[in-house]
Amino acid sequence: MDSLQGFGSPSDTNSSSSSINLNSSCSSSSNPSSPTATLSRYENQKRRDWNTFGQYLRNHRPPLSLPRCSGAHVLEFLRYLDQFGKTKVHTQMCPFFGHPNPPAPCPCPLRQAWGSLDALIGRLRAAFEENGGKPEANPFGARAVRLYLREVRDSQAKARGISYGKKKRKRPPQSSARTSLMPTTPPPAPPPPSSASQ
Numbered sequence: 504m505d506s507l508q509g510f511g512s513p514s515d516t517n518s519s520s521s522s523i524n525l526n527s528s529c530s531s532s533s534n535p536s537s538p539t540a541t542l543s544r545y546e547n548q549k550r551r552d553w554n555t556f557g558q559y560l561r562n563h564r565p566p567l568s569l570p571r572c573s574g575a576h577v578l579e580f581l582r583y584l585d586q587f588g589k590t591k592v593h594t595q596m597c598p599f600f601g602h603p604n605p606p607a608p609c610p611c612p613l614r615q616a617w618g619s620l621d622a623l624i625g626r627l628r629a630a631f632e633e634n635g636g637k638p639e640a641n642p643f644g645a646r647a648v649r650l651y652l653r654e655v656r657d658s659q660a661k662a663r664g665i666s667y668g669k670k671k672r673k674r675p676p677q678s679s680a681r682t683s684l685m686p687t688t689p690p691p692a693p694p695p696p697s698s699a700s701q
Contacts, residue, residue, distance in 0.1 A: 545626070552623055553630040556580060569636070574645025577627075581620055581651065588615040593662045603664040617656040624648060 542550070559580050560567045567576060591605075592614045599605035628643035642648070 549626040574647040590616040601664040
């Protein structure tokens with residue numbers, strides 16, 4: 504999975520005022536009584552992603568405040584992140600288009616993997632609300648963002664020859680499920696030992 508680590512760390516940020524604090528820890532609102540508690544990997548990644556997005560907004564020309572951010576700005580951010588991607592996505596002109604394991608290198612671009620973008624949007628969506636944003640105004644949940652992610656998933660699936668279908672849960676066969684509900688009869692008793700064989 505591609506990582507967004509290293510972008511927008513607090514040491515890179517300039518102090519800038521906005522109505523929602525982009526540099527706050529995302530988990531501080533959920534657990535105010537223990538500020539020194541060790542954060543989970545998910546919470547750390549969510550905080551880094553939130554700081555990265557805040558840095559992107561501050562560097563945007565003209566600078567954007569979070570309340571003015573829309574789904575279109577989120578899409579700009581996702582396209583900006585493509586330059587840091589590590590996933591080879593073959594173009595339709597490439598002879599390896601549709602091959603999951605190409606036998607030779609090709610000049611096709613590196614992009615952010617769909618799974619990475621999908622997870623990123625999920626974390627940013629949660630961070631937005633944890634930092635004072637209203638769910639109905641969440642730009643990360645905009646319809647345009649969902650459609651973009653679906654388009655990326657489908658195009659990468661075709662280009663890389665990988666299906667991103669939903670994983671189905673394995674269910675036990677119906678016959679064994681029925682027999683487990685029916686009462687079982689005790690096994691027959693073993694025959695008595697014969698004394699004639701001595």
